[in-house]
Amino acid sequence: xxxxxxxxxxxxxxxxxxxxxxxxxxxxxxxxxxxxxxxxxxxxxxxxxxxxxxxxxxxxxxxxxxxxxxxxxxxxxxxxxxxxxxxxxxxxxxxxxxxxxxxxxxxxxxxxxxxxxxxxxxxxxxxxxxxxxxxxxxxxxxxxxxxxxxxxxxxxxxxxxxxxxxxxxxxxxxxxxxxxxxxxxxxxxxxxxxxxxxxxxxxxxxxxxxxxxxxxxxxxxxxxxxxxxxxxxxxxxxxxxxxxxxxxxxxxxxxxxxxxxxxxxxxxxxxxxxxxxxxxxx
Numbered sequence: 001x002x003x004x005x006x007x008x009x010x011x012x013x014x015x016x017x018x019x020x021x022x023x024x025x026x027x028x029x030x031x032x033x034x035x036x037x038x039x040x041x042x043x044x045x046x047x048x049x050x051x052x053x054x055x056x057x058x059x060x061x062x063x064x065x066x067x068x069x070x071x072x073x074x075x076x077x078x079x080x081x082x083x084x085x086x087x088x089x090x091x092x093x094x095x096x097x098x099x100x101x102x103x104x105x106x107x108x109x110x111x112x113x114x115x116x117x118x119x120x121x122x123x124x125x126x127x128x129x130x131x132x133x134x135x136x137x138x139x140x141x142x143x144x145x146x147x148x149x150x151x152x153x154x155x156x157x158x159x160x161x162x163x164x165x166x167x168x169x170x171x172x173x174x175x176x177x178x179x180x181x182x183x184x185x186x187x188x189x190x191x192x193x194x195x196x197x198x199x200x201x202x203x204x205x206x207x208x209x210x211x212x213x214x215x216x217x218x219x220x221x222x223x224x225x226x227x228x229x230x231x232x233x234x235x236x237x238x239x240x241x242x243x244x245x246x247x248x249x250x251x252x253x254x255x256x257x258x259x260x261x262x263x264x265x266x267x268x269x270x271x272x273x274x275x276x277x278x279x280x281x282x
Contacts, residue, residue: 164207
């Protein structure tokens, strides 16, 4: 190699694939001359990095966020996996501290990452699933929206409950019992129970062990929250009774019983919405 060619060589930071490194965050340096080997398939290079470098229409923060996000996907990282600290990310991504912080904030806002105080930054429990991904908050006429959501839930959740009764693990059932008890305790204490109520229905969805069902959770939880605000605590005893029945049937691993217990719960809510709407028209 001539001296003129050697002078043109420079170190370029490239992220490498799973087969080339043990750590999901490890980065290596390749010389410019090695790029030809990359193009010939001799190295396993993560394409997201090359794409993000070429992007001119996106801010540096968005590009770095995309790179971190793609690493999470490629390495199959879960909620148990902790991200490197800011200084490590700065070095590995070759960007400043401010850019790393903004990228992490962006991923937190998208519910991809979760910051645990005193522990660090971790992958979120449900990465990418936000509380209102379908923009229900911007839809006018809350009463109409509540009824439309209830229509969807009436067809969806009884099946979800039935599947939960068949597939829930013992740990799932323990969590479901605990959430059911918490809802009852909060109602009896005269405290707001809606947050835990949402967690109760979310837990049932997770009991199915179906990844697509868990992606539909925001439809259920938004409906629970909206209905709770509209009902103004008028169905508290009914909530306790139907929740307990749902929990019992799932824990008894009774698919048909769980189906009809959930259906009873939703019909109770749907009937209340109809009566409430009629009373407002008078």
